[in-house]
Amino acid sequence: MCGFAGFLSASNTVSSIEWPALLTEMGNNIRHRGPDDSGIWFNVVAGIGLSHRRLSILDLSPAGHQPMVSASERFVIAFNGEVYNHLEIRHDLGSSLHWRGHSDTETLLAGFDAWGIENTVNKANGMFAMAIWDKKDRSLTLVRDRLGEKPLYYGWQGNTFLFGSELKALKVHPEFQSEIDRNAIGLFARHNCIPAPYSIYCNIKKLLPGSLLTVTLQNRDAQLVRYWDARKIVAQGQSNPFIGTEVEAVDELEQLLSRAVGRQMLSDVPLGAFLSGGIDSSTIVALMQAQSSKPVRTFTIGFDEAGYNEAEHAKAVAKHLGTDHTELYVTPRQALDVIPLLPELFCEPFSDSSQIPTYLVSKLARQQVTVSLSGDGGDELFGGYDHYFKMSKINKKLELIPAGINSVLPDIIKGCSKQFWKRLLSPCKPFLQANSDIGFKLYLAADMLKARSVSEAELYHVKQSHWRNSSELVLGSARMPTVFTDPLLQPETAHFFEKMMAIDMLSYLPDDILTKVDRAAMGVSLETRVPLLDHQVVEFAWCLPMDYKIRNGVGKWPLRQILYKHVPQSLMERPKMGFGVPIGIWLRGPLREWAEELLNESTLSRQGYFNPQLIRQQWIEHLSGQMDNQYLLWDILMFQAWLEAETK
DSSP: OOOEEEEEOOOOOGOOOOOOOHHHHHHHHEEEGOBBBBEEEHHHHHHHEEEEEEEOOOOOOOGGSSEEEESSSSEEEEEEETTTTTHHHHHOOOOOOOOOOOOOOHHHHHHHHHHHHHHHHHOOOOEEEEEEEETTEEEEEEEEEESSSSSEEEEEEEEEEESSHHHHHHHTTOOOOOOOOHHHHHHHHHHSSSOOOOOBBOOOOOOOTEEEEEEOOOOOOOEEEEEOOOOHHHEEEEEEOOOOOOHHHHHHHHHHHHHHHHHHHHHHSOOOEEOOOOOHHHHHEEEEEEEESSOOOOEEEEEETTTTOOOOHHHHHHHHHHHHHEEEEEEEEHHHTTTGGGHHHHHSSSOTTTTTHHHHHHHHHTTOOOOOEEOHHHHHHHOOHHHHHHHHHHHHHHHOOOHHHHHHHHHHHHHHHHHHHHHHHHGGGGSSSSTTOHHHHHHHHHHHHHHTTTTHHHHHHHTOOTTTTTHHBTTTOOOOOOOOTTTGGGGOOOOHHHHHHHHHHHHHHHIIIIHHHHHHHHHHTOOOEEEOOOOOHHHHTSSSHHHHHHBBBBSSHHHHHHHTTSSOOOHHSSOOOOOOOHHHHHHTTHHHHHHHHHHHHHHHHHHOOOOHHHHHHHHHHHHHTSSHHHHHHHHHHHHHHHHHHTTO
């Protein structure tokens, strides 16, 4: 695990004598991603410079130093990540090669020399982002792994093409133009993250997962190739379903996942795993322990607040499996102390509040290990989220509403204020959940009705949106195409349930979950690995029929069958919990003063990004206890905190 940055430039903004210092500074700005070693490589005549920071995981010797040049001297690489099958690739390359060390970086370069870049990347099983300079063609190629575990930003700024693992490295370059993209703010307000290919800055993009991009100074229009397309994987799985029995399906999945876990346990440094006590992480730890001759080191954090603590469940699973378990009960003060670090950890606005416990468990693990496996991905692949079931029921009900009513009713509902509906329907309040706002629910129903008349994806878009009125909230913003809104970006599925899973695999998983884990863990120089996202596991998962994934209204059936071979079912039978913190409570208590300052109406007006009245309304409602607006407010607070750090 590492970090890199660089530039391809036809500009004379930076003199040749300044290149080494500039590249070094770009690398130093992401030192947390690689504290063990640093290096630069450049060719002023060709206009290319690479900077690298190394976190040593495989081959701790100087033979793993980067940027690294291939044996033929044609290719130069700056690489971030791990290729888990690199020893198999070495075997395929033949025994005649002379190896300087045993790093996967050297393996990739040998592959480029023998087969070319794209063919080698197709053979690689792993998580990675990389920048490759081809001396012969004078071309730069950027590559990102299939599921988007590792980040990669890029874009033209003036006459310079910048690229790197994090934005903070790109911002060092004197040609970087820190122009904030209002359309990206609108996406952020909806999704609590900025989905690829967009970033918070104009003309800077994120490379899409499974993509390979090539650019030259002679041709500024980058050539994008999808070497692995998740949409096609979904379609292929639907058209060629697994035809074996359910027992055979479980056995096949167990073999694939066990191999993935075994490959990802390869490390020259201490290794462990996050353990929440849920199905996914428990399955990964169980398979790790089955392949380990000594207790696997596992880590979890707990909270004393009711509804936010999984530590007891994790401890019970760890005890049964016999792991070397470490738990830390976090005080509110410890969690609150993380908040000032968030703008630096997440180099663009990001507001999934589970970023706080993710950072804390990463920090806990880093005290003992350098690599930690996690259980992310199970919900998207095997139907684990509760809202999949709820939204499927809602979709079926909406299908029963005649088209004429479907098109008129939303306008009737929104023709009156929320307060009007609240007063009119107040006699119904005893039959509703506590803190349930009738007006809010009616407006949500209206938005869902209207969305369903467009498409199922648009309906799910409403469900997954925080600020559904983002164009009204973010001044001067326009709606940008995403997998939710552009049919050309959407996977084809037979059922709405599968469509939600596929959309999440394409968007929520890489843009939120994996971004959160990468930034939080790399903030403490911890490498994380995700066996469930081994591409062979993903491809097999999409071949499984839905009734092999869902049983009796419960998801992840095949994962459960694997886990129950190692852990008693009685330990796992409990409601699913999220990995969160009580942000809503804190905003009315210890965070109130901090939030009030960031949500100051005059400050919001002066900055000119948001409609202050909408935000103040949500803030007042939340403070009064009428509504729990924690998610909406956390979005704004995280943007404001990021903006404050940006302008210092």
